[in-house]
Amino acid sequence: MALSLDYTCLMSGGPQGALGVDPEWLAAAAAAHPGQLQALQGRRASGELGFFDLPDDRQTVAAVSDWAASVKGRYDNVVVLGIGGSALGTSALHAALSPGFNEVSPDGDRPRLFVVDNVDPALVNGVLRVCDPERTLFNVISKSGSTAETMSQFLLFLDRLKAAVGDRWTDHVVVTTDAEHGFLRPFATTHGLTTFTVPANVGGRFSVLTPVGLVPGALLGWDLSALMDGAAAGRERCLSADFSANPAALIAATHHLLDTKRQMDVQVLFPYSHRLRLLGEWLVQLAAESLGKIDASGAGVGPLPHAAIGATDQHSQVQLFVEGPNNKVFTFLRVAEHDDVTIPAPPEGLEGLSYLGGQGFGTLLDAECRATRLALTAAGRPNAEITFPKVDAYHVGEWVLWMQIATAFGGECYGVNAFDQPGVEGGKIATYGLMGRKGFEDERARIEAMVMSDGQFVVG
Numbered sequence: 066m067a068l069s070l071d072y073t074c075l076m077s078g079g080p081q082g083a084l085g086v087d088p089e090w091l092a093a094a095a096a097a098h099p100g101q102l103q104a105l106q107g108r109r110a111s112g113e114l115g116f117f118d119l120p121d122d123r124q125t126v127a128a129v130s131d132w133a134a135s136v137k138g139r140y141d142n143v144v145v146l147g148i149g150g151s152a153l154g155t156s157a158l159h160a161a162l163s164p165g166f167n168e169v170s171p172d173g174d175r176p177r178l179f180v181v182d183n184v185d186p187a188l189v190n191g192v193l194r195v196c197d198p199e200r201t202l203f204n205v206i207s208k209s210g211s212t213a214e215t216m217s218q219f220l221l222f223l224d225r226l227k228a229a230v231g232d233r234w235t236d237h238v239v240v241t242t243d244a245e246h247g248f249l250r251p252f253a254t255t256h257g258l259t260t261f262t263v264p265a266n267v268g269g270r271f272s273v274l275t276p277v278g279l280v281p282g283a284l285l286g287w288d289l290s291a292l293m294d295g296a297a298a299g300r301e302r303c304l305s306a307d308f309s310a311n312p313a314a315l316i317a318a319t320h321h322l323l324d325t326k327r328q329m330d331v332q333v334l335f336p337y338s339h340r341l342r343l344l345g346e347w348l349v350q351l352a353a354e355s356l357g358k359i360d361a362s363g364a365g366v367g368p369l370p371h372a373a374i375g376a377t378d379q380h381s382q383v384q385l386f387v388e389g390p391n392n393k394v395f396t397f398l399r400v401a402e403h404d405d406v407t408i409p410a411p412p413e414g415l416e417g418l419s420y421l422g423g424q425g426f427g428t429l430l431d432a433e434c435r436a437t438r439l440a441l442t443a444a445g446r447p448n449a450e451i452t453f454p455k456v457d458a459y460h461v462g463e464w465v466l467w468m469q470i471a472t473a474f475g476g477e478c479y480g481v482n483a484f485d486q487p488g489v490e491g492g493k494i495a496t497y498g499l500m501g502r503k504g505f506e507d508e509r510a511r512i513e514a515m516v517m518s519d520g521q522f523v524v525g
């Protein structure tokens with residue numbers, strides 16, 4: 066079974082009432098669909114949008130899988146050094162496809178996975194404290210090889226690794242980087258390190274189905290073939306010329322219309338599944354970096370993506386969602402088939418809990434999901450539901466392509482390039498200047514000449 070999308074409660078005239086998408090607006094979006102699809106297909110055909118073709122790259126899957134099999138059992142820990150697109154997708158798939166609490170201890174031949182996605186000393190010191198270098202593999206992921214956060218981590222871990230294992234350090238490092246460019250590729254070649262390639266035409270936030278995600282996945286035993294099969298199936302549905310049958314086009318159009326016509330610019334992903342909990346964090350980067358842009362008129366456009374988790378956030382955010390500003394649109398992720406656990410009958414003295422006894426935790430979670438949707442709908446809050454038949458590699462891969470292609474369509478709707486990130490580059494350049502990188506002396510001088518505070522509005 067495939068994923069399904071129910072957007073009934075996004076529409077005006079249905080349960081949502083007058084605050085949803087007007088059918089006439091959606092008809093106009095349907096009329097624009099052929100041109101948008103043609104534009105994306107043209108960019109794909111030109112070789113610009115390589116993420117479309119990743120599900121077909123079974124040669125890379127085989128190479129990654131063969132290498133992982135050759136080192137099976139050698140490592141108790143895999144430490145991914147990366148940030149942004151080099152980390153978020155791996156973390157999301159790890160939560161969905163690895164055994165629960167995998168960070169606590171290795172599970173058979175599956176090592177523990179640590180994704181070091183920040184330069185906070187508390188994080189890097191914590192990993193150093195719990196990971197014995199003799200039993201740890203470090204996966205360095207940077208397409209450019211110059212990402213300050215990732216490369217500073219690598220310098221630290223490389224130093225500690227050399228101190229612990231000497232010349233054998235090369236057996237403990239695998240590099241994922243660009244095929245030709247950047248600092249990492251020649252370094253890896255010089256030292257004979259195992260390397261995998263991020264295709265030049267795949268941006269970081271679209272890279273989870275490249276070796277960025279596949280290398281950790283192969284080491285942890287994910288079903289990579291099923292992941293790619295699901296992605297391929299999701300891609301075909303989302304390239305349909307039939308707007309009414311194309312989930313990605315419908316998601317992009319309805320969310321764009323609710324943003325621009327109803328001022329509902331906060332887009333909440335609300336998975337009712339512990340295993341799907343980190344998909345929201347991955348989607349936040351995908352939507353924010355892709356769609357938060359300046360359009361041709363000079364206006365800043367784009368949604369504010371937000372992640373929640375059911376049922377946890379019923380007790381932290383739903384009060385705001387139901388009665389706060391009506392500026393949000395919700396997408397629930399519901400799981401039809403759980404690996405369920407039965408709730409025991411209550412003992413004497415807790416008879417008031419008898420309605421729970423004998424039912425499944427999955428049944429309870431599903432009831433919570435339905436109840437929250439009902440509350441939001443009754444309060445006039447637009448919401449949709451994507452149903453996973455079950456949480457497995459196939460359906461996670463399918464969802465990844467749904468969201469990536471929906472984001473591409475979103476760029477067409479907003480009139481922006483969904484595949485660049487000019488707003489990120491300024492911060493990177495400023496960091497290089499502040500840290501004294503050669504060639505960025507003028508940037509440092511510019512920063513030092515800026516007046517960020519005159520002390521007038523400072524307390525303490």
